[in-house]
Amino acid sequence: MPYQPIIGTLGYVQSVNLAEVLMIHRNTRANDQHLGKYNGLGGKLEPGEDVAHGMIREIQEEAGIAVSQMQLRGTVNWPGFGANGEDWLGFIFLISSWRGDVHAHTAEGSLHWIAKDRLLQACSPDDAIRACAALPMWPGDLYFLPLIFDADPRPFHGVMPYANGHPTGWNATRL
Numbered sequence: 790m791p792y793q794p795i796i797g798t799l800g801y802v803q804s805v806n807l808a809e810v811l812m813i814h815r816n817t818r819a820n821d822q823h824l825g826k827y828n829g830l831g832g833k834l835e836p837g838e839d840v841a842h843g844m845i846r847e848i849q850e851e852a853g854i855a856v857s858q859m860q861l862r863g864t865v866n867w868p869g870f871g872a873n874g875e876d877w878l879g880f881i882f883l884i885s886s887w888r889g890d891v892h893a894h895t896a897e898g899s900l901h902w903i904a905k906d907r908l909l910q911a912c913s914p915d916d917a918i919r920a921c922a923a924l925p926m927w928p929g930d931l932y933f934l935p936l937i938f939d940a941d942p943r944p945f946h947g948v949m950p951y952a953n954g955h956p957t958g959w960n961a962t963r964l
Contacts, residue, residue: 799879802852813898816899826927831851844884941963945963
């Protein structure tokens with residue numbers, strides 16, 4: 790069977806002083822697979838849309854801001870991540886410059902500026918199997934978040950299989 794993932798974007802908007810990251814707390818829809826978790830902003834691509842424009846659109850829709858500068862930091866293949874075991878392929882961006890006033894809420898949850906240090910220290914990847922009470926996130930995020938914010942200019946490309954809502958492995962390459 791050919792690989793046919795859902796293609797999406799995931800963006801991390803930095804504050805003007807680069808010390809905070811805009812996160813969505815998915816706390817609105819009871820049937821949301823992400824309910825209760827903090828996540829970057831993003832979503833599915835629309836037909837005929839490239840990943841850059843998809844990311845720009847999602848940031849505008851969810852945060853109300855216009856992206857001025859962003860960088861592709863990597864890709865992650867998430868086999869089995871979807872609510873019904875669907876595969877996802879995500880393009881992950883770091884948004885370093887933007888214009889406008891950030892919304893307080895979206896249809897999916899509330900927006901919060903989280904200190905980058907807190908985000909990166911929510912718990913270590915070694916603890917990713919347990920829930921991290923300091924900032925509830927997908928356990929697998931803890932593996933790739935440091936790669937988004939590090940100084941290495943090369944994009945990373947990872948694969949993180951999921952089963953029953955938890956990562957079963959992680960492998961990333963930078964060339």
